[in-house]
Amino acid sequence: MSRAPNARPYAEVIGDPVARSKSPAIHNFWLERLGIDAEYRAVRVTAQGLEEYFASRRADPLWRGCNVTMPLKQEVFGALDRADPHAAAIGAVNTVYRDANLLAGTNTDTLGFLEPLRPALGARHLYRMARVIGTGGAARAIVHALAESGFTIVLAGRDEAKARAILDELAPAGEHHAAPLSHFADxxxxxxxxxxxxxxxxxxxxxxxxxxxxxxxxDWSHAPPRSIAYDIVTDPVETPFLQGARERGLATVTGLAMLVGQAAAAFECFFGRSPPRDADGELMESLRR
Structure with a gap:
């Protein structure tokens, strides 16, 4: 892995693929607004290249850390000196940063996921239920967040046994259910x-x-009336999943909300400053283009 092309502090997003990641646009928007002389970029890193990547970045004093996306959120543990209890409980890391001479890992996906739901979560409910599709690193963070927020969860994946294992690990106290991905297709x-x-x-x-x-x-016949549909995909922003929800008259949340929310917490880890969230409207508009 090569050194940064110029003598400025920098952070990155790593994963495979990352070419269409919106994270550089988010972080560089905030860096420019705050007048911080630094940059954020995307670097393709495979699971086989993790060791080489972190060996290179440890040796570079300009490197401030990285966000981690699929498929590396669980594999990255082996490259860290420590992971905080939150990331360890989830079993996935999405943010790596320098802590003195150590590489530390945390998970900001839960904060990002819950951020647009705060108004709804602030109300009292007779019952909370979430139907969740996916069993990867992001899904682990979401299951953890939902369980902590009092939801009964139905988790669907290609491997029903893996979904069951995630629920047993992350939400053992609840009466949650695992299902095959095909359950929601019909x-x-x-x-x-x-x-x-x-x-x-x-x-x-x-x-x-x-x-x-x-x-x-x-198939949207599986969604109860008044459901909120939430898609963490950001490319495209307006997915067929969300379009189908709107056709049913349901409220929707795009993946940009989670992406910006998790990025805000990561930005502080990398650059030691809070991002200018008062400019979220302008940022969101630019990300939709």
Missing amino acids: PTDFAFDDRAGCLDLVVNASPLGMTGQPPLAF
């Missing part, structure tokens, strides 16, 4: 009540539907 004639007083979420926590990935097969 229509259901289940008669939901109007769910008054309840909070229902339908979350795509997988890369399905992302540019270059297979589509997500989800």
Whole structure:
């Protein structure tokens, strides 16, 4: 891995793929607004290249850390000197930063995921239920966040046994359910009540539907009335999953909300400053272009 091309502090996002990542646009927007002479960029790193990457960055005093995206959020543990209890509990790291001479890992995905849901979560509910699709690193953070927020969870994945294992590990106290991915692909004639007083979420926590990935097969007959549909995919921002939800008259949350929220916490780890969140409207508009 080569050294930074210029003599400025820098941070990065690593993963495979990262070419279309919006993280550089977010962090560089904030750096410019704050007048910080630093940069943020995307670097493709495979699981096989992790050791070489961190050996190179440890030796570079200009490197401030990196965000970690798929498929490295669990593999990265072996490269760290320590992971904080939050990341260890989730079993996934999305942010690596320098702590004196050590490489430390944390997970800001939970903060980012919950941020746009705070108004709904501030209310009292008779029951909270979330249907979640995905079993990767981001899904682990989301399951942890939902369990901590009082949700009963149905977790669906290609490997139903893996989904069950995640629930048993991260949310052992609840009456949660695992299902095969195909469960939500076929229509259901289940008669939901109007769910008054309840909070229902339908979350795509997988890369399905992302540019270059297979589509997500989800039949909206599985969503109770008044559900909130949340897709963590950011490319495209307006996914077929969210379009289908809107056609059913449901509220939606795009992946940009989570991306910006988790980036804000990571930015402080890298650059020691809070990002200018008062400019979120302008930032979001630029990311949608």
